[in-house]
Amino acid sequence: MGELLHNTAALDAAYHMAIYARKPVMFVRGDGVRLYDDDGREYLDFVSGIGAVNLGHAHPAVAAAIAEQSAKLVHVSNLFHVEHRAHLAEVVATLAGGGRKVFFANSGTESVEGAIKLARRWGKLGKGEDCYRIVTAQRSFHGRTLGALSATAQPSKQEAFVPLLPGFLHVPLNDLSALEAIVDDTVCAVMLEVVQGEGGVHPCTPGYLTAVRRLCDERGVLLVLDEIQTGFFRTGPAFAHQSFGIEADIMTLAKSMANGLPIGAVVATDEVAAAFKPGDHGSTFGGGPVVCAAALATIHALGEERLGDRAIVVGAYLKQRLVELAEKTGEITDVRGLGLMVAVQLTRPVATLVAERALGAGIVLNNIGDSVIRFLPPLVCKEAEIDTLLGTLEAVFGEV
Numbered sequence: 001m002g003e004l005l006h007n008t009a010a011l012d013a014a015y016h017m018a019i020y021a022r023k024p025v026m027f028v029r030g031d032g033v034r035l036y037d038d039d040g041r042e043y044l045d046f047v048s049g050i051g052a053v054n055l056g057h058a059h060p061a062v063a064a065a066i067a068e069q070s071a072k073l074v075h076v077s078n079l080f081h082v083e084h085r086a087h088l089a090e091v092v093a094t095l096a097g098g099g100r101k102v103f104f105a106n107s108g109t110e111s112v113e114g115a116i117k118l119a120r121r122w123g124k125l126g127k128g129e130d131c132y133r134i135v136t137a138q139r140s141f142h143g144r145t146l147g148a149l150s151a152t153a154q155p156s157k158q159e160a161f162v163p164l165l166p167g168f169l170h171v172p173l174n175d176l177s178a179l180e181a182i183v184d185d186t187v188c189a190v191m192l193e194v195v196q197g198e199g200g201v202h203p204c205t206p207g208y209l210t211a212v213r214r215l216c217d218e219r220g221v222l223l224v225l226d227e228i229q230t231g232f233f234r235t236g237p238a239f240a241h242q243s244f245g246i247e248a249d250i251m252t253l254a255k256s257m258a259n260g261l262p263i264g265a266v267v268a269t270d271e272v273a274a275a276f277k278p279g280d281h282g283s284t285f286g287g288g289p290v291v292c293a294a295a296l297a298t299i300h301a302l303g304e305e306r307l308g309d310r311a312i313v314v315g316a317y318l319k320q321r322l323v324e325l326a327e328k329t330g331e332i333t334d335v336r337g338l339g340l341m342v343a344v345q346l347t348r349p350v351a352t353l354v355a356e357r358a359l360g361a362g363i364v365l366n367n368i369g370d371s372v373i374r375f376l377p378p379l380v381c382k383e384a385e386i387d388t389l390l391g392t393l394e395a396v397f398g399e400v
């Protein structure tokens with residue numbers, strides 16, 4: 001361990017709340033799929049800062065947009081018009097299918113808070129005071145603030161903080177009968193991730209998503225899709241649900257929207273958005289000039305470089321290579337995911353060790369619990385880099 005990393009780790013231990021189990025590596029520079037540590041050592045990044053850098057590290061267009069705007073004006077509040085914010089709202093609403101309004105937040109969990117408030121407001125206004133409950137899927141992840149944590153159906157993350165916000169119901173994913181049985185007049189919304197991310201990369205089946213959309217329409221309930229991890233071309237289309245031929249009433253966004261700067265968004269149909277009245281919600285920093293300039297540059301480059309198409313092609317290649325690895329090593333029982341959001345289920349509880357060894361070999365991986373490894377590379381990832389990953393994985397499986 002170099003001196004800089006040693007000193008930084010000591011400061012972290014002395015002054016940070018012990019919430020994160022940090023790895024003994026410090027990245028100081030990035031370029032596309034590559035990261036470099038303080039010793040100048042190169043790594044391939046298969047996590048993208050947990051799905052937040054779809055365009056790859058240090059993209060020149062995003063860097064230029066940040067530099068230009070930050071030299072002009074960094075903050076003015078939401079009490080005034082901001083040119084980039086207005087353009088970004090138009091771009092996001094259009095990507096989402098048009099006929100939509102946007103609210104900018106600063107993170108995923110904040111976007112989910114906004115969506116919960118909007119769904120409740122819509123339910124109460126249209127259907128009465130008792131219409132405020134929201135159904136989410138077991139194993140879902142929607143964030144860590146108290147509202148979003150109440151939506152997050154993972155007891156291990158919730159238990160230490162009860163009592164949570166009332167009014168959340170949880171059903172198994174891809175089980176339509178369970179949903180049909182629970183959606184009554186007190187329910188204002190069903191909220192789902194199109195592919196559960198933190199829960200282990202579990203996609204909704206296409207039949208389930210279309211049936212949920214139909215059920216929501218029949219019962220007059222909103223469909224809220226949390227596209228925080230799946231959004232911005234991660235699975236191919238701009239938003240993952242667009243490959244299923246359905247629309248969301250409310251969508252939550254964050255992560256890769258500004259390629260690593262903090263921003264989130266609630267996107268709702270005009271009709272649903274109208275439930276929010278002036279003063280119902282707000283944010284000091286949401287939609288600031290710098291982050292909106294970065295987001296505009298990010299979304300433009302994602303489209304120009306056709307990275308949604310690349311996510312489909314390279315994602316299929318990654319899955320195929322992982323299936324071959326499963327057959328060769330017997331270490332993998334399942335390969336799943338959509339586009340470049342992929343995971344493997346291991347036969348042995350060695351995921352932490354595999355990620356640790358891979359890091360030592362120059363590959364950044366993310367394990368979910370003991371038996372799942374998740375792959376979320378920047379969408380600029382190439383087949384040759386997947387080959388390097390697979391070579392390392394095979395060697396690491398042989399060691400652990």
Ligand SMILES: Cc1ncc(COP(=O)(O)O)c(C=O)c1O
Nearest residue numbers: 107108109141142143197228229
């Ligand atoms: C689907 C989903 N929703 C919400 C969140 C919370 O986002 P943030 O960490 O920006 O608050 C995440 C983060 O992993 C996520 O994957």
